[in-house]
Amino acid sequence: MAHHLTTCTFCGVGCGLYLETADNRIVGVYPSPSHPSNSGRLCLRGWHVHEIANSPDRLKRPLIKKNGSFQETSWEEAFSLIAARLSEIRDQHGPDSLAFLNSPRCSNEEAYLLQKFARSIVGTNNVDHGTGVYSNNSVDTLLEMIGVPATTGSISELAHSDVILVDGVDLARRLPTLGGTVIRAKIKGARLIAIGTRRHRVAQSADIFLQIRPQTEQYLYGAMAKIIEDRGLMDLNFIKARCQNYEEFRSEVGYYDLLQAADICGVSPELIEAAALLYAQSKSSATLYSTGIEFRSPDHIRALVNLTLLTGNLGKPGAGIFALSEQNNLQGVCDVGMLPNRLPGYLPVTNGEARAALERQWGAELPSRPGASARSLLAGEVPIKALWLCRYDPVSTAAVADAAGAIRQCKFVVVQHLFMTETAKYADVILPTTAYGEEQVSFTSTDRRVQVAEKVVEPPLELTPAWWHIVQVARHMGARWDYPSAGEVMREIAEVIEFYSGVNYENLTTEYGRQWPCTKEKPLGTRHLFADRTGGRRFNFVAIPVPAELDGKPTRQFPFTLVFGHSLYYWNQNVLIRHSETLKREYQVLLLDYPEGFVEINTEDAKALGIRDGERVRICTARATASSTARVTPEVRSGTLYVPYFVREVEEQFLGAADEGNVQVRVEKEAVA
Numbered sequence: 001m002a003h004h005l006t007t008c009t010f011c012g013v014g015c016g017l018y019l020e021t022a023d024n025r026i027v028g029v030y031p032s033p034s035h036p037s038n039s040g041r042l043c044l045r046g047w048h049v050h051e052i053a054n055s056p057d058r059l060k061r062p063l064i065k066k067n068g069s070f071q072e073t074s075w076e077e078a079f080s081l082i083a084a085r086l087s088e089i090r091d092q093h094g095p096d097s098l099a100f101l102n103s104p105r106c107s108n109e110e111a112y113l114l115q116k117f118a119r120s121i122v123g124t125n126n127v128d129h130g131t132g133v134y135s136n137n138s139v140d141t142l143l144e145m146i147g148v149p150a151t152t153g154s155i156s157e158l159a160h161s162d163v164i165l166v167d168g169v170d171l172a173r174r175l176p177t178l179g180g181t182v183i184r185a186k187i188k189g190a191r192l193i194a195i196g197t198r199r200h201r202v203a204q205s206a207d208i209f210l211q212i213r214p215q216t217e218q219y220l221y222g223a224m225a226k227i228i229e230d231r232g233l234m235d236l237n238f239i240k241a242r243c244q245n246y247e248e249f250r251s252e253v254g255y256y257d258l259l260q261a262a263d264i265c266g267v268s269p270e271l272i273e274a275a276a277l278l279y280a281q282s283k284s285s286a287t288l289y290s291t292g293i294e295f296r297s298p299d300h301i302r303a304l305v306n307l308t309l310l311t312g313n314l315g316k317p318g319a320g321i322f323a324l325s326e327q328n329n330l331q332g333v334c335d336v337g338m339l340p341n342r343l344p345g346y347l348p349v350t351n352g353e354a355r356a357a358l359e360r361q362w363g364a365e366l367p368s369r370p371g372a373s374a375r376s377l378l379a380g381e382v383p384i385k386a387l388w389l390c391r392y393d394p395v396s397t398a399a400v401a402d403a404a405g406a407i408r409q410c411k412f413v414v415v416q417h418l419f420m421t422e423t424a425k426y427a428d429v430i431l432p433t434t435a436y437g438e439e440q441v442s443f444t445s446t447d448r449r450v451q452v453a454e455k456v457v458e459p460p461l462e463l464t465p466a467w468w469h470i471v472q473v474a475r476h477m478g479a480r481w482d483y484p485s486a487g488e489v490m491r492e493i494a495e496v497i498e499f500y501s502g503v504n505y506e507n508l509t510t511e512y513g514r515q516w517p518c519t520k521e522k523p524l525g526t527r528h529l530f531a532d533r534t535g536g537r538r539f540n541f542v543a544i545p546v547p548a549e550l551d552g553k554p555t556r557q558f559p560f561t562l563v564f565g566h567s568l569y570y571w572n573q574n575v576l577i578r579h580s581e582t583l584k585r586e587y588q589v590l591l592l593d594y595p596e597g598f599v600e601i602n603t604e605d606a607k608a609l610g611i612r613d614g615e616r617v618r619i620c621t622a623r624a625t626a627s628s629t630a631r632v633t634p635e636v637r638s639g640t641l642y643v644p645y646f647v648r649e650v651e652e653q654f655l656g657a658a659d660e661g662n663v664q665v666r667v668e669k670e671a672v673a
């Protein structure tokens, strides 16, 4: 048996593991004891995600739809057809009639080449990743305030944090080994502050748990900043040396009122005060939040960053902002330019100088108009004629949009995927891809660690990597692209993106990858950003006025607030889990009691309404109604109704409205027919 060090490509932690192979099959997995992100631990998904490659449902040959049904074809015919149809549609309807979307699970190489194809060959900035259909406000907000759209610290350094503040994200379920790291830090003496509506595993272990009403974080963080100011606990040396707009921020913070915040958030003022003092008085406080699909407004994220700046918690071990992603390569696909408004390296598409530099490197003219987001494309707000989807299945997963409706409007659809997904059924051409372990590509984890996932087995038949398909279509459209390997694609990424300039496949395969910025001057990468606390880039406080009033307050008629989010059960819908025998069994078994999904209601609320676990309930607003099954649990806050994203009926009725503020509902027992 052979043993290969590689990385788990399921979630953003990027755990290190070994794959055991025999007879061209992956036959075993074990964790890397010394990998800095997981130190010898794996979660259930890491142990079994390789099973996907052995799924009997895998697509094996390119498919073309003829007379409404799919027929196997040759690679050559598939590439020629795609090139011809994309060229035709671009020439007839213009470049912005085409769009290119990928999954945040795609490799860096796939994402880089797909956006390069869209921009330099087609001439559109209509590129985005799947998380773009949600309210993903993190990239622009972090760029605005600290100039870097990423986690500033390192997962391994959480072991040295004195205080860890967890905003909302259910770590144990979504980034399990990271959740374990936080719990172990707590056992070793770190103090834990959890904030959110749900009493998840980490919240249960917290020293202070602020179980606030939904979407009241801004009041909470404003009040905490006011307490820190009033007690003189701000880090003035850091603020003077590194920050600007402090006075503007300070004058607005003066208007926050602890008692009012406590009333709005639904927690005691003493608890808010205790959290503020704990956070500000520690030697190093780390702040963790999710950049994924849960709703965090720009002001919510700004308020968190303001707290970090106010207390000088940037640029030292164990401190910083941890902008977490449960998708394994959300960081990487954004880094390499899979964003409608930003080029590789986050330079705005409207920046003429940045565009000119890239035009010289790519030898092509680039469009200056920002593209349409995944959300507007899949909601049908921006009509398109052709769509290319790389490993992305929006019909099953894009909760906020009628993706199927938007895709049906297209004249031509290309899908690259391992499986015949719900989205692939609408495709004109399907290009089957290689799986985990069958290709050597790179991913960037949630703490900026660029790592190589190794090729450890040969793919079945003639399956090829998704990045290679993009190269072939580009060549059929006249581009002189020459990338003999994914390593060569990375070589170009390093030329184009300054903070990847020291990255190459030789150094990625030693010492568990490299954390960017990894440059020629700093080839070993950077564990925490902004280590020089006295000079360098200046950070921006943002003054956030006290919000006029909370959007969507409970009323007598509609006393419950809907909260959309992940739960452990969310994973049963994941396409990778559905095709791994062990994971499917483990996750499906949890749904035996609720085969059609559920909404979660607090135990006391359920008792008051006479609702028992497993009973059908109706959820109503003045305009919409949906039905589901009640799951009664003390985990959710009283007055809230927690909806996992996969409960489509509830989602379709209410999720779009949830982006604009809280959705207030009534819940009642459904009459038995």
Ligand code: SF4
Residues within 6 Å of the ligand: 008, 009, 010, 011, 012, 013, 014, 015, 038, 041, 042, 043, 044, 045, 046, 047, 175, 176, 177, 178
């Ligand atoms: Fe894989 Fe994430 Fe689990 Fe680690 S925590 S084993 S990266 S799924």
